[in-house]
Amino acid sequence: MDGGRRSAQCRAAACRRCAHGVAAGAWAAGAIVIDRWLAGPADPLLAAQADWAVDAAWSNYLPSWVMMLALVFLLRSSQAGRWPSAPLAEWYRAVLIPCGTVLMAMLVMVWNLGHDGAMAPLPYLPLLNPLDLTTGFVLMLWASALRQLASEAALHNALLHRLKIGAAIAAYTWFNLILLRSAAHYVGIDYRFGALAASQFVQAMLSQVWSASALLLMRFSASRVMRRSWWSGAFVLGTVVLKQFLIDLANGGSIARVVSFVGVGVLLLLVGYFAPYPKTAHGAPPPASA
Secondary structure, eight states: OHHHHHHHHHHHHHHHHHHHHHHHHHHHHHHHHHHHHHTOOSSHHHHHHTTOOOOTTHHHHHHHHHHHHHHHHHHHHHHHTOTTTTTOHHHIIIIIHHHHHHHHHHHHHHHHHHOOSOBTTBOOOTTSSHHHHHHHHHHHHHHHHHHHHHHTTOSOHHHHHHHHHHHHHHHHHHHHHHHHHHHIIIIIOOSSHHHHHHOHHHHHHHHHHHHHHHHHHHHHHHHHTOHHHHHHHHHHHHHHHHHIIIIIGGGOOOHHHHHHHHHHHHHHHHHHHHSOOOSSOTTOOOOOOO
């Protein structure tokens, strides 16, 4: 009796895993169907007469939004032990949802590096374009998955800490890419590595942003007595100074270069006042008063 019930549960679990595997594989099929629908009329003359101008990248984002909604639904249902995750809620939380989140993160990483965020027929707006919205949703999904794994102690603390640091680095990289895409659209620079690297405006902007970020990190680390984080901010500042002498000076003289050097110099002076080196290690007891 118990053996038959157990075998039935195993068959049901196998069928459910297969069904969700097929559902996950439907992403590629959905992308093909949407891509053909967005392509519009096959004749270019008819497309021009119909004023059909839709970016082909929509075929990537629309199926990804459906997949993220499915992951969020599965995450909530697995936490509550409801259908369709029951009775495999633990497997959903430990395997399926993290794997789906990693897949979405990899896709978003590729899209961020190769796409400028322009999605016809919509105009480009920082943070409000489909690329940035998708990236933000993936980061929130990543944070939810990490919180779920941490609550169940499914990962080692050291590995969980590294994943959190990786998520923070990914978020900061996304912020820099938003700045680069905005410069490409509003300043008139091609969204290519060579064109962005040769732009004095982009180099000055990155120097100011990285220096301000390093100042905030060092200020936070000094207040919390976190020496490793403080040295990370110092490393970023050193990288900015090195970049100014090796790259900014090579681009020739301009008002952007002058503003960059003056701004970084002011921020370096503020570091000594607002973010001095922590005196004691994190967690060390304070010295006893006489």
